Amino acid sequence: MSPRQLERRKHLIDAALTLVSETGVERLQMKQVSERSGVALGTTYRYFSSKDHLLAAAASDWRAKLMDDLAAELRGSVPPTRGSDRVVRFVRRGMRAFQRQPNLARLLVTVTVSTDPFASEVVDAMAATGRASLLALMPDVPPAAREVVPHLIDAAWQSELVAWVTGRSTLADAFARLEEVIRLVLAPYGAGSLAV
Amino acid sequence: MSPRQLERRKHLIDAALTLVSETGVERLQMKQVSERSGVALGTTYRYFSSKDHLLAAAASDWRAKLMDDLAAELRGSVPPTRGSDRVVRFVRRGMRAFQRQPNLARLLVTVTVSTDPFASEVVDAMAATGRASLLALMPDVPPAAREVVPHLIDAAWQSELVAWVTGRSTLADAFARLEEVIRLVLAPYGAGSLAV
DNA sequence: GTCGGATGAGAACGTCATTCCACTTCCGGG
DNA sequence: CCCGGAAGTGGAATGACGTTCTCATCCGAC
Numbered sequence: 001m002s003p004r005q006l007e008r009r010k011h012l013i014d015a016a017l018t019l020v021s022e023t024g025v026e027r028l029q030m031k032q033v034s035e036r037s038g039v040a041l042g043t044t045y046r047y048f049s050s051k052d053h054l055l056a057a058a059a060s061d062w063r064a065k066l067m068d069d070l071a072a073e074l075r076g077s078v079p080p081t082r083g084s085d086r087v088v089r090f091v092r093r094g095m096r097a098f099q100r101q102p103n104l105a106r107l108l109v110t111v112t113v114s115t116d117p118f119a120s121e122v123v124d125a126m127a128a129t130g131r132a133s134l135l136a137l138m139p140d141v142p143p144a145a146r147e148v149v150p151h152l153i154d155a156a157w158q159s160e161l162v163a164w165v166t167g168r169s170t171l172a173d174a175f176a177r178l179e180e181v182i183r184l185v186l187a188p189y190g191a192g193s194l195a196v
Numbered sequence: 197m198s199p200r201q202l203e204r205r206k207h208l209i210d211a212a213l214t215l216v217s218e219t220g221v222e223r224l225q226m227k228q229v230s231e232r233s234g235v236a237l238g239t240t241y242r243y244f245s246s247k248d249h250l251l252a253a254a255a256s257d258w259r260a261k262l263m264d265d266l267a268a269e270l271r272g273s274v275p276p277t278r279g280s281d282r283v284v285r286f287v288r289r290g291m292r293a294f295q296r297q298p299n300l301a302r303l304l305v306t307v308t309v310s311t312d313p314f315a316s317e318v319v320d321a322m323a324a325t326g327r328a329s330l331l332a333l334m335p336d337v338p339p340a341a342r343e344v345v346p347h348l349i350d351a352a353w354q355s356e357l358v359a360w361v362t363g364r365s366t367l368a369d370a371f372a373r374l375e376e377v378i379r380l381v382l383a384p385y386g387a388g389s390l391a392v
Numbered sequence: 393g394t395c396g397g398a399t400g401a402g403a404a405c406g407t408c409a410t411t412c413c414a415c416t417t418c419c420g421g422g
Numbered sequence: 423c424c425c426g427g428a429a430g431t432g433g434a435a436t437g438a439c440g441t442t443c444t445c446a447t448c449c450g451a452c
Binding site for chain 1: 222302305306308309310311313315316319320341343344345347348350351352354355356358361362363364373376377380381384
Binding site for chain 4: 041
């Protein structure tokens with residue numbers, strides 16, 4: 001892919017993200033994306049074979065930025081000693097980011113349930129990095145649980161995200177439940193850290 | 197609502213469920229529903245103000261039947277003593293039901309992420325009954341955890357359902373992970389039951 | 393019976409995603 | 423430097439639906 005093409009691709013994704021964050025996924029039209037990005041509609045389809053494909057790419061892009069920001073943000077502050085606090089803090093910041101960009105949060109959900117194969121790949125990749133980030137925050141969890149626990153927290157997070165995005169719960173409630181889950185799941189491993 | 201009208205409503209929902217299970221949600225057309233049910237298209241919209249509304253009603257209906265079947269099925273066999281086994285067995289049967297009706301499972305997911313207000317209500321109600329069923333299977337969980345634990349298992353279940361429905365994992369893998377989650381979460385409360 | 397709301401049957405409308413067309417513009421190999 | 427084909431442009435055309443509309447007919451309450 002030539003630099004020129006990479007740039008076009010980026011413009012498409014940026015335009016999609018801008019438009020989604022402005023008006024929501026459901027009102028996103030391919031024509032708008034093409035206009036806003038300065039790429040012809042037909043060409044758009046040369047880069048992304050379908051709207052779902054573009055949405056998945058855009059979601060992935062945003063999510064990557066988000067994780068970078070989160071990592072940087074956390075690095076800048078003193079980490080709490082207790083494992084569960086670290087995780088809770090991480091999740092709280094994640095939720096805040098969603099709050100700032102509700103339309104992009106909804107985009108994430110849309111892509112998560114998309115049956116487009118590319119979307120599935122992207123979602124898998126996102127889930128993997130998410131679990132890795134969580135795992136990094138819980139060094140005291142024993143090997144036997146290092147697979148399940150992050151998976152579990154990720155699932156709970158997804159679930160709250162969906163509940164919030166669909167208007168079934170407030171962000172505060174969602175976070176509260178999520179925090180409860182985290183504390184419950186990490187409780188058995190917290191003692192060691194406390195002693196440090 | 198007259199009996200006549202209740203019947204029409206039922207026909208609409210049945211037709212929707214039949215068509216969805218035959219061809220999948222994405223190919224479901226309102227026109228087909230109207231033809232298959234013998235209710236005029238315009239009338240359909242008098243009963244359900246939108247496709248989402250109809251889908252939500254249909255999903256709710258199916259899910260209710262499903263839960264009844266599950267309850268009956270479980271009642272018919274000897275319950276294992278250990279709490280986590282009971283829950284695992286319940287979830288396994290649930291998963292099998294999804295396997296039998298993948299298109300309806302997908303319908304469930306579709307409705308779960310729908311932003312239609314009626315859909316949200318329905319999803320909330322479904323989640324509540326699901327949690328109640330789970331809770332009934334874990335009598336040894338102490339009061340402090342009787343809210344979180346079912347919630348947690350439900351979230352994990354949702355998450356696996358989505359992963360399966362979108363082709364990100366096989367049903368076997370989904371169930372295996374789910375079982376692991378259940379055992380992990382219920383481990384602290386299992387001892388008492390074992391002793392019985 | 394009679395009248396008004398409900399229904400049937402299906403045409404008509406409006407909104408997109410996706411594809412096509414007729415030209416330009418680019419770009420790498422000769 | 424030149425040329426041919428690939429890539430891009432701008433926008434029209436297509437096709438698929440969800441939703442609404444029309445109007446003739448039906449049904450139940452009075």
